Amino acid sequence: MRLEGKVAVVTGGAQGIGRAISETFAKEGAKVIAVDMQEATFDTEMIKGYKLNITDRDAIAKFVEETVASYGHIDILVNNAGITRDALINKMTEDMWDMVINVNLKGVFNMAQAIGPHMMEIGKGSIINIASVVGEFGNVGQSNYAATKAGVIGMAKTWAKEFARKGAAVRCNSVAPGYVNTDMMKTVPDKVLDPIRQKTMLGRLGEPQEIANAVLFLASDESSFVTGHNLSVNGGLRL
Template identity: 80%
Template sequence: MKRLEGKVAVVTGGAQGIGQCISETFAREGAKVIAVDMSDLSYTCENVEGYKLNVTKRSDIEQFIAETVKKYGHIDILVNNAGITRDALVNKMTEEMWDLVIDVNLKGVFNLTQAVAPVMLEQKTGSIINIASVVGEYGNVGQSNYAATKAGVIALAKTWAKEFSRKGEAIRVNSVAPGYVNTEMMKTVPDKVLDPIRAKTMLGRLGEPQEIANAVLFLASDEASFITGHNLSVNGGLRL
């Protein structure tokens, strides 16, 4: 039997990279996946449905959740993956750069979870996974805004794990903190920048999107039924 057979999953930031890989992995494991992103999505993978959505627009999110529940009857998994970067040293970071990253990466996670939580609480079951980052664990030069959001989503997962199980509900909330991963965006980074990162990684290489998706799949599945409030670092042993 497939690991997510009969499950309905929502994956934000599903247009490319890690989000796309998570969506397709879930679908192969039997889930009906609604992959949301601000851009139009096109999937050849069966069981993945694209939905254009801005995670900062609360009214649009409420409509999306209502439509999803009406269509499928339940939502079993939420992966909060949508995120952006606007990097600069703190003395050069504009208020606009700060606000935009906070709005998408942190408030967007809050928005989706707040909308999905009542559905899962009524079901008394569900799995929520926030996609964090090694930068949220250790910080990084020029990424004050990004680091703050990724540390924040780890803390949110720990908090929600407590909140959503207070009355005996089997709603698990965890986070996954990837290291540097071979996405399309990373392929534009020169080796002179990536080589020091590889050198600081115990396994001596960057990760692959599938390796992150495998970790998220595990936490979403019943195999992780006794894991909640946990942050899983998937970084090859990287220490920034």
């Protein structure tokens, strides 16, 4: 198993892509703490749900302290939690902007700032930020979301330099999914999704497992010489 003996923290791990990542990691031998704003239950003892607001820095500090005390180390951090509050820029309120920035960008910063130095201390680790095709190419009505997803790509590249100082093998990468068949996407009508499929070279939406597989690669030792990279997993989509 590719992650045997590893301890992984996955934010937004209760549903969608985050849940697929948590379950994939567990199948590969990792002990997973699935962090989320809602209570989460899983069919395996390898995954523990933990209710946490990633904008609460005091709560994060407590979480990291408890996790290290319980497991001894944290080897993998997947920054997956995120929200949307879409509107054209002339209709986007300050609250809509601030909410998305606080969760999608500052929340990612908070988690990495709390866990990255621990990884430096133990001399190894892998941080993966979940970005988006929107962060690479932009999208109408998503100024706030696009800014955050471009930002987490930039932060991963920066952390790849910072956390590898002093000889620590801490790798930092990002994964930029395209449109994926999550429960949220199942409520979107075909008249909206069909143009997206047509713009995608593979002619379909992605599946959560396909994103999880890419994250697994970056979390595992199979990618031991990959850092500072953004991996696009979008079926060839160009917005």
